[in-house]
Amino acid sequence: MLPREKLDPLPDSFILQPPVFYPVIPYVTTIFGGLRAGKMVMLEGVVPTDARRFQVDFQCGCSLQPQPDIAIHFNPRFHTTKPHAICNTLQSGHWMAEARWPGLPLQRGTGFLILFLFGDEEVKVSVNGQHFLCYPYRLPLSRVDTLGVFGDIFVKAIGFLNINPFEEGEREYPVGYPFLLKCPRLEVPCSRALLRGLWPGQVIIVRGLLLPEPKDFTLSLRDESAHAPVTLRASFTDRTLAWISPWGRKTLILAPFLFYPHRFFEVLLLCQEGGLKLALNGQGLGAISLCQEALERLRELRISGSVQLFCVHY
Missing domain, CATH: 2.60.120.200 (Jelly Rolls)
Structure with missing residues (x-):
């Protein structure tokens, strides 16, 4: 048996936040320790059959007035002729230029597992294990300390995880397993x-x-x-x-x-x-x-x- 040498990092960096089950939407929660490269947030749920849109916001604070900056706004839209997703950033009350992705892999009336994987310069988003989009940061990731989920969505679980330290880059995404x-x-x-x-x-x-x-x-x-x-x-x-x-x-x-x-x-x-x-x-x-x-x-x-x-x- 091979014991590991003594480790130096602070334990607080590796204390995971408990998952949240069946939250009432709209739902806003603090992200313990904020976000950093190497963290993942997993969202598991179902899109209602009459859904028009929902959004997942990674916010810089949770105040109501003034509205906090939103570093990452992920917004699938189902009510248009061609369903798509929008990503954007809100700073000082003003939206920046939106980024649009067609071919939305989410469908009304079906379950999903969305994984947000935070890297050094961008967030990668997969849906049901398949890559969907990459969105470069426009605000520092270190400012993000709040998660907000709004709109037409039924959420079974929200998980806060770290990346598998033994991954060697063979797959672009870790595999998400339901809670x-x-x-x-x-x-x-x-x-x-x-x-x-x-x-x-x-x-x-x-x-x-x-x-x-x-x-x-x-x-x-x-x-x-x-x-x-x-x-x-x-x-x-x-x-x-x-x-x-x-x-x-x-x-x-x-x-x-x-x-x-x-x-x-x-x-x-x-x-x-x-x-x-x-x-x-x-x-x-x-x-x-x-x-x-x-x-x-x-x-x-x-x-x-x-x-x-x-x-x-x-």
Whole structure:
């Protein structure tokens, strides 16, 4: 097992904002920590059958008067002869020149998953996993601290995430996976069958919310004999994150403890030749060594502890 060297970044940079489920529209919320390159905002919902238009605004403040600047205004329109989307920026009460994209991939009466991926110089927008547009920043991204959703839209979930640190640019966008609320299949303890084991390139994603008074959180990968060659455990009594060997030996992961009561988290395991890489809330935390034969023998993913799960994907 390979523990990671001690990390320097401030833990606050990696504390994720909890997802919002079924918000009442219009909906305005503060973006914890503001926006920066490497963040993502995911919007999951349905376009009503009689929708005319809706908008998603990334605002510089939330005042009513004066109206705040809007760094990124994303505005799909369905009521025209040719449905399209508009992006624009509002500064000091004045709109700049609008940018228009035809071929709107959103349709009335259908579900959608919109992903806003914030880069150094522009925001990229995908719809249902397909690239739709890029909009260069006209105001500094660092000024954005508020999200507003308005108009004809039914929203199931809004998620605030960090980019997968192990992405190597093979895909333009990370894959968005829906958030589920009170799903019976996500009740803890939660078990998932790994019918073919694990292979290089596979990713396990676990997203959830810590309970108000958590005790522990355990993610284990087990073989057909119910042995667990891989166990990741967070302990709240001593605030440690560790790999636990099949013989009970603990190897501490020397990194900021990013699990907090009543806070959202995302655990990511990337399978590669020679083992698994671990990331928590978008921060790489090193790897655990495991031969390919052992990875292929894994048959069960099990999650237990003081958590409410919103997404388990592999």
